[in-house]
Amino acid sequence: xxxxxxxxxxxxxxxxxxxxxxxxxxxxxxxxxxxxxxxxxxxxxxxxxxxxxxxxxxxxxxxxxxxxxxxxxxxxxxxxxxxxxxxxxxxxxxxxxxxxxxxxxxxxxxxxxxxxxxxxxxxxxxxxxxxxxxxxxxxxxxxxxxxxxxxxxxxxxxxxxxxxxxxxxxxxxxxxxxxxxxxxxxxxxxxxxxxxxxxxxxxxxxxxxxxxxxxxxxxxxxxxxxxxxxxxxxxxxxxxxxxxxxxxxxxxxxxxxxxxx
Ligand SMILES: [Zn+2]
Numbered sequence: 455x456x457x458x459x460x461x462x463x464x465x466x467x468x469x470x471x472x473x474x475x476x477x478x479x480x481x482x483x484x485x486x487x488x489x490x491x492x493x494x495x496x497x498x499x500x501x502x503x504x505x506x507x508x509x510x511x512x513x514x515x516x517x518x519x520x521x522x523x524x525x526x527x528x529x530x531x532x533x534x535x536x537x538x539x540x541x542x543x544x545x546x547x548x549x550x551x552x553x554x555x556x557x558x559x560x561x562x563x564x565x566x567x568x569x570x571x572x573x574x575x576x577x578x579x580x581x582x583x584x585x586x587x588x589x590x591x592x593x594x595x596x597x598x599x600x601x602x603x604x605x606x607x608x609x610x611x612x613x614x615x616x617x618x619x620x621x622x623x624x625x626x627x628x629x630x631x632x633x634x635x636x637x638x639x640x641x642x643x644x645x646x647x648x649x650x651x652x653x654x655x656x657x658x659x660x661x662x663x664x665x666x667x668x669x670x671x672x673x674x675x676x677x678x679x680x681x682x683x684x685x686x687x688x689x690x691x692x693x694x695x696x697x698x699x700x701x702x703x704x705x706x707x708x709x710x711x712x713x714x715x
Contacts, residue, residue, distance in 0.1 A: 455713040456686055457693045458484040458667045459621045460540070460576060460601040460647035463507060464496040469651070469661060474504050476664040482506065483693075483710065484650075484664065487540040487576050487601075489514035490521070494531065508706060511535035512564060515544040515557040515578060522556035525563045536702040538568045539576025540601070546581025558585075565593040574696060576601055583609040590616060597696055602649060604631060607638075614643060619696055621647035624654050624666055626673045636674050645696075646670050646689050690714055 461484040466473045477484060486501065486509045488494035494511045501509040511531050513521050521528065532538070541564045543557050568575045574597035579586045583605035590598055590613075598618045602625065603610060613620075620639050623646070625632040636644075646667060648654070654662030668682075675685035694710055697703045 455690055455710060456480065456482045456667045456671060457646055457689050458482055458648050458650070458664065459599055459619075459645045459693065460485060460487055460623070461650045461664075462487060462489070462493070462652060463500050463650070464488075464493045465651050466661075469663070470500065473650075473664050474500070474507075477504055477506050480665050480668070481713065482664045482667055483508070484648075485510060485537070485539070485576065488512055489540060490517040491528075491531070494535075505709070508536065508703075510537040510539050510576065512539040512541040512576065513560050514540050515542050515561070516548060518560040519553050519556040522559045525560065529567075532564070532567045533571065535573070536706075537573045537576065537700075538564050539599070540578050541565075541575060542578030542580075542601075543582035543585055544578060544580045545585075561589065562593070565589060565595055568595055569593050571702075572700070573597075573702060574599065574700065579603060579605060581605070583613075587613055587616065590618065597700075599645060599696070601647060602653070603635060604629075607635075610635065610638075614640060617643070619643045619645050619692065621645045622670065622674055623647040623649050624662060624670060625657060626670060626677070628657060633673075633677055637677050641688055642692060642695075644674070644689060645692055646674065687714070 463486040486497045488511045497509040501507040576599045601621050622636045648666045650662040672682045675682045
């Protein structure tokens with residue numbers, strides 16, 4: 455089983471059936487992260503179509519201003535979701551700093567819920583890596599996946615010390631910075647992702663299909679001097695360790711543990 459710990463399956467449009475077929479055929483396990491309410495509802499429907507898809511709810515930092523004053527209305531949906539994401543901060547692509555307080559408010563609301571409900575979080579950290587680290591410490595969120603990290607190396611190392619997991623995605627095929635991170639991360643905190651279908655589209659103008667995860671696994675394996683099979687197994691074991699204590703994910707844990715044999 456290949457773990458795709460961050461994907462946006464609701465963005466496939468007409469290609470959704472093809473994507474789901476690939477997920478089943480290649481035995482890929484995608485975490486389908488939401489960006490807001492209007493992406494979570496289709497994600498729930500997609501998860502009905504495949505047992506391999508884990509749908510999770512969050513508000514992306516770019517959507518935060520629309521939700522910052524209505525957060526308690528989201529409580530039933532947060533409670534229903536088995537993990538939390540995509541959440542985070544974006545002080546890089548969002549240049550209008552008047553939006554940052556709303557981003558922080560929304561993120562803190564979700565971190566408090568994650569701590570209380572004992573759920574893992576899937577984080578966007580662009581340009582706000584240090585702020586994210588401080589908030590993880592303050593909210594004592596031990597089970598965190600940092601998605602597509604590209605920030606400063608000293609904060610990367612501090613996040614590693616803290617025990618956060620990191621996804622390496624399609625940019626490892628093209629960027630020396632990401633390749634260096636893929637080499638440096640400790641084996642026990644390494645995960646893989648695609649950010650499909652938009653990740654590859656943003657980098658190369660091509661829709662990312664689920665089997666891109668195979669290229670990511672091959673590339674990281676080469677960089678670290680291990681076979682693709684061994685790297686995939688490491689990632690699989692890491693993800694199992696991350697969700698092992700999770701009361702919401704017992705079924706997912708059982709399915710993934712079984713597929714390892
Ligand atoms: Zn994303």
